Amino acid sequence: MKITFYGHSSFGLEFGGKNLLFDPFITPNEKAKHIDINSIKADYILLSHGHQDHIVDVEAIAKNNPDSVVVSGFETAAFFGNRGCKFHPMNHGGKWTFDFGTVKVVNAVHSSSFPDGAYAGHPAGFVIWNDDACFYFAGDTALTMDMKLIPMTCPKLDFAILPVGDNFTMGYEDAAIAAEFVDCDQIVGCHYDTFGYIVLDKAAAKDTFSKRGKTLLLPEIGETFEI
Numbered sequence: 001m002k003i004t005f006y007g008h009s010s011f012g013l014e015f016g017g018k019n020l021l022f023d024p025f026i027t028p029n030e031k032a033k034h035i036d037i038n039s040i041k042a043d044y045i046l047l048s049h050g051h052q053d054h055i056v057d058v059e060a061i062a063k064n065n066p067d068s069v070v071v072s073g074f075e076t077a078a079f080f081g082n083r084g085c086k087f088h089p090m091n092h093g094g095k096w097t098f099d100f101g102t103v104k105v106v107n108a109v110h111s112s113s114f115p116d117g118a119y120a121g122h123p124a125g126f127v128i129w130n131d132d133a134c135f136y137f138a139g140d141t142a143l144t145m146d147m148k149l150i151p152m153t154c155p156k157l158d159f160a161i162l163p164v165g166d167n168f169t170m171g172y173e174d175a176a177i178a179a180e181f182v183d184c185d186q187i188v189g190c191h192y193d194t195f196g197y198i199v200l201d202k203a204a205a206k207d208t209f210s211k212r213g214k215t216l217l218l219p220e221i222g223e224t225f226e227i
């Protein structure tokens with residue numbers, strides 16, 4: 001499967017013949033200045049929560065991709081629905097089978113509000129699968145025992161995208177434990193280096209994962225890789 005990292009928690013994935021885009025926060029990211037959001041293709045825009053550093057480019061990308069569907073918790077999906085985006089609202093514990101595969105909304109321990117302070121529902125992660133693969137996009141979250149429910153309720157994960165930057169989310173030490181909780185050996189790190197609060201010691205982070213028999217991938221912004 002092809003994955004492109006757009007910086008922070010923004011990823012594009014080709015999955016089930018569709019382009020999935022996660023948490024687009026690109027234009028305000030100084031480290032992602034070389035990314036042209038007009039070149040991004042999206043059939044589905046999946047949003048973990050309403051914080052600005054996960055939604056700021058949604059409307060622009062949805063306008064460029066008029067058939068794209070915003071998939072998120074009820075409040076966040078409806079927020080973009082009110083701004084003219086197609087949307088599919090979901091909520092925790094629920095799953096839905098789309099034309100690319102099944103999406104299950106799982107818990108995240110974090111907060112969520114829109115940039116103006118309005119309520120944005122409860123933050124979420126997603127487990128997404130089809131006959132070919134299964135992966136977990138954790139969103140912004142602390143390490144939580146709820147992650148142990150994922151191997152009990154979803155297919156075996158091929159990889160997981162976890163925040164590792166600390167301060168606003170779990171740091172890499174807890175993320176390595178999260179990898180064990182979700183029973184996954186291949187982890188893509190995100191939510192690091194964007195701001196001063198979340199600068200990552202990459203060597204220490206990779207070492208912490210490898211000591212648990214896990215691989216931590218830290219792609220370059222703009223890099224497309226196969227997983």
Ligand code: NI
Nearest residue numbers: 049051110140
């Ligand atoms: Ni957040």
Ligand code: MN
Nearest residue numbers: 051053140168
């Ligand atoms: Mn965030």
